[in-house]
Amino acid sequence: MKIILTGATGFLGRETALAAVRRGHQVIAIGGSRMPEIPGVGRTLQADLTEPQQAIETLLLNEFPDAIINCAGVPTMEACDAAPEKAEKLNAGLPRFLAMMANHLSGRLVHVSTDMVFDGDKGNYEHTDKPIPLNLYGQTKLMAEKDVLQFGKNHAVALRVPVISGNTPAGDKSLHERLLVQWSAGKTTPLFTDEIRQPVSASNLGDVLVELCERSNLSGVYHWAGAEALSRHEIGVRIAKHFGLAPEKFITPTTHAAAGEKAARRARDLSFILHPLQGKLKTRVQSFEEILSEMQVPAQCAVWHAEQTGRTVVRRLVKGVDF
Numbered sequence: 001m002k003i004i005l006t007g008a009t010g011f012l013g014r015e016t017a018l019a020a021v022r023r024g025h026q027v028i029a030i031g032g033s034r035m036p037e038i039p040g041v042g043r044t045l046q047a048d049l050t051e052p053q054q055a056i057e058t059l060l061l062n063e064f065p066d067a068i069i070n071c072a073g074v075p076t077m078e079a080c081d082a083a084p085e086k087a088e089k090l091n092a093g094l095p096r097f098l099a100m101m102a103n104h105l106s107g108r109l110v111h112v113s114t115d116m117v118f119d120g121d122k123g124n125y126e127h128t129d130k131p132i133p134l135n136l137y138g139q140t141k142l143m144a145e146k147d148v149l150q151f152g153k154n155h156a157v158a159l160r161v162p163v164i165s166g167n168t169p170a171g172d173k174s175l176h177e178r179l180l181v182q183w184s185a186g187k188t189t190p191l192f193t194d195e196i197r198q199p200v201s202a203s204n205l206g207d208v209l210v211e212l213c214e215r216s217n218l219s220g221v222y223h224w225a226g227a228e229a230l231s232r233h234e235i236g237v238r239i240a241k242h243f244g245l246a247p248e249k250f251i252t253p254t255t256h257a258a259a260g261e262k263a264a265r266r267a268r269d270l271s272f273i274l275h276p277l278q279g280k281l282k283t284r285v286q287s288f289e290e291i292l293s294e295m296q297v298p299a300q301c302a303v304w305h306a307e308q309t310g311r312t313v314v315r316r317l318v319k320g321v322d323f
């Protein structure tokens with residue numbers, strides 16, 4: 001299958017490109033400000049996708065891909081607030097254009113959405129629950145979901161995903177990396193005991209996105225996550241223990257009430273029900289223990305970690321990728 005992948009220089013996009021290569025597909029990987037450098041991916045290019053028609057319409061028409069995976073985006077609440085025009089173009093305009101093109105080419109579109117289309121009041125969200133986004137990030141992602149389904153018709157999937165964990169080349173992007181970087185700098189981290197998330201690993205999600213390209217009978221909005229809904233505090237404690245660190249030395253439990261105004265726009269419980277996708281895919285839902293087992297100490301924290309724990313970091317390959 002020929003797959004055009006946007007956002008290939010990003011955290012999720014890179015893992016998705018690797019998953020597509022592992023599964024024997026031909027990938028054309030598109031970066032934004034950077035050129036993708038991904039083992040096994042032969043064709044790479046850079047394009048500013050805020051104006052997608054100018055940037056990639058010719059490419060799409062010439063290449064006639066079997067599938068498009070959209071991992072490009074402005075992926076946080078803070079980044080969207082800082083650049084609202086870019087957020088609207090990239091998070092909503094780009095998926096609308098890709099959905100129209102997928103429909104025109106009779107190819108698949110697999111678009112990545114977010115748990116933040118919900119307000120977090122209810123928790124255990126089903127894919128049919130009414131989204132109520134609390135911020136511009138959630139609003140632009142919700143706009144995209146509607147357009148992807150309207151214009152992509154039965155060719156398109158919008159997959160809502162939660163906070164993503166994994167290892168990144170710079171070692172400073174995912175949750176465990178940010179925690180270890182803070183702790184190695186002598187800081188402690190306040191973590192909410194009453195904010196629930198259901199983390200997923202980037203490598204597992206990469207497999208799911210590619211499997212969705214392969215499964216042309218699936219369209220619509222779906223949910224995917226890890227198996228366990230945990231408080232941010234529990235997530236931090238289990239990460240600390242996984243790395244042989246005493247959680248009480250590095251983590252302070254806190255609550256939304258104690259944080260006051262600072263927590264006003266934070267969603268409380270974004271846990272997901274994974275039905276019906278869980279029963280339809282070959283890719284398995286991972287336990288949090290499995291997600292932990294993929295986490296590695298970022299290179300810049302290795303000396304500090306060895307001093308703290310007496311453990312030497314052995315670099316391992318996670319699904320063939322050496323960080």
Ligand SMILES: NC(=O)c1ccc[n+]([C@@H]2O[C@H](COP(=O)([O-])OP(=O)(O)OC[C@H]3O[C@@H](n4cnc5c(N)ncnc54)[C@H](OP(=O)(O)O)[C@@H]3O)[C@@H](O)[C@H]2O)c1
Pocket residue numbers: 006007008009010011012013031032033034035047048049050070071072073074075076090112113114115161162163164165
């Ligand atoms: N990370 C999470 O925990 C999480 C959770 C839920 C949903 N998601 C969703 O997952 C998707 C990927 O997130 P991520 O964490 O992988 O984000 P990321 O690491 O920031 O990657 C974003 C990608 O978008 C590209 N991009 C940005 N501006 C662009 C532009 N003007 N033109 C072309 N490409 C551009 C970036 O390219 P350059 O870097 O080369 O500029 C990068 O490849 C997003 O849709 C996000 O909403 C993420």
